[in-house]
Amino acid sequence: MEHMRWGVLGASSFARKQMARAIHAAEGNRLAALATSSPAKAEGFAAFAPDLVVYDDYDALLAAGDIDAVYIPLPNHLHVEWTLKALRAGKHVLCEKPVAMQAGDFDRLIEARDKAGKLAAEAFMIVHHPQWHKARDLLAEGAIGRLRLVDTVFAYNNPDPENVRNRSGMGGGGLRDIGVYTFGATRFVTGAEPETLHATLEMEGDFDTFAQITAGFPGFAYHAVVSMRLAARQYVTFHGEDGYMTLTAPFNARVYDMAELHLRRQDSFETRTWRWPGVDQYVCQVEAFAAAARKGTPYAWPLEAARGTQEMIDRAFAAGGVA
Structure with missing residues (x-):
């Protein structure tokens, strides 16, 4: 072919x-x-x-x-x-x-x-990177028991006024640029949609530079910080009744750090770790x-999946008082 x-x-x-x-x-x-x-x-x-x-x-x-x-x-x-x-x-x-x-x-x-x-x-x-398929499989297998909390941060510091993310009228800001990852990753792994959502936003003109989101999904709580004005940091933790798992380079694997997934169960003193040093998620x-x-x-x-994340972004702006 x-x-x-x-x-x-x-x-x-x-x-x-x-x-x-x-x-x-x-x-x-x-x-x-x-x-x-x-x-x-x-x-x-x-x-x-x-x-x-x-x-x-x-x-x-x-x-x-x-x-x-x-x-x-x-x-x-x-x-x-x-x-x-x-x-x-x-x-x-x-x-x-x-x-x-x-x-x-x-x-x-x-x-x-x-x-x-x-x-x-x-x-x-990110949904094409094997670390996310492993996280979804572990959750479905009950590796951490009943999921009760998803906690995630995605931040970088980009105050450059010439960057499109910091220019009015161009649809920039943190939620659109990187909030899609904190929202979409949770939806991809759990297959769930938020029932309630609250947001605290810091705005510069028509774009957000800091957002703290709390949401209630069926059976578990969600907390996220998304910012374009903090030192670079990213992680996602899925916390269950029997253990928790953390992805330490969940969004920019090979750029922020090597992709690793750590699983810790309360009935063991051991932490299981999976690593994907050579995977290029863009390829x-x-x-x-x-x-x-x-x-x-x-x-x-597909577009139908992406729409669900956009609905969360829309709700975050509305909850934060942004029309």
Whole structure:
């Protein structure tokens, strides 16, 4: 089978450093095209994809008949618009998170996906990392007994006013950038949705820089801190009646630290540890996406799953007094 040929809309730093490289490295996939008005930015992509075709217009790339799928790393407020355009152009679409700004936007995306007969998904890479499948399996097996609490932190310090996450009108802020992980990871492992939700937010203009979220899920409590103004830290702990398990690099495996999962049971003085030092979750994501698009393999994070996380984000803003 021929490679799935990918185009990238926009020469973002993250695309150049992570996703475009993952696309080119993934088995059965090839980075074939880039749309950017900056020749200098294109050079960084051509360094590892020398046969790259560069377009100076997004629509021109979407019109290319030799592109099967597109990856969209544009600012958040442009995601829905360009995902819809790509689907109408007959492309499979992997769009950065959050793929939409409100849960209601998913109706248009799902309708367009189904009409086009193409795969459209949010780039929620963590669900393709084996550490999260191990956590879900351990919970289902009863390794920690009845789950009573999920406690999680995801923080980094980025006060740069030029960064898109800190610019008004572009859909930035911590909840949209990294809250999707603290919310989505809990939903993925437990299969549960929150019944109640409370939020305390610190805002700078129209985006949040600090959020503390408490929620009540069926049978367990949830606590999360999400911030763009704290020293870098991340973990997730699932605390049950018989033990607990902690993921120490749950979201940026291999970047923040090596992926490790620690399981501690109250009936033992031992801690069991699983490690995944060599797994690139971005490559895993691309390969899973290509398999789903071409072979119909079940995809771990369809738009319907992403919608549930967006509903939590919407509720957090409402609970924090942000319209």
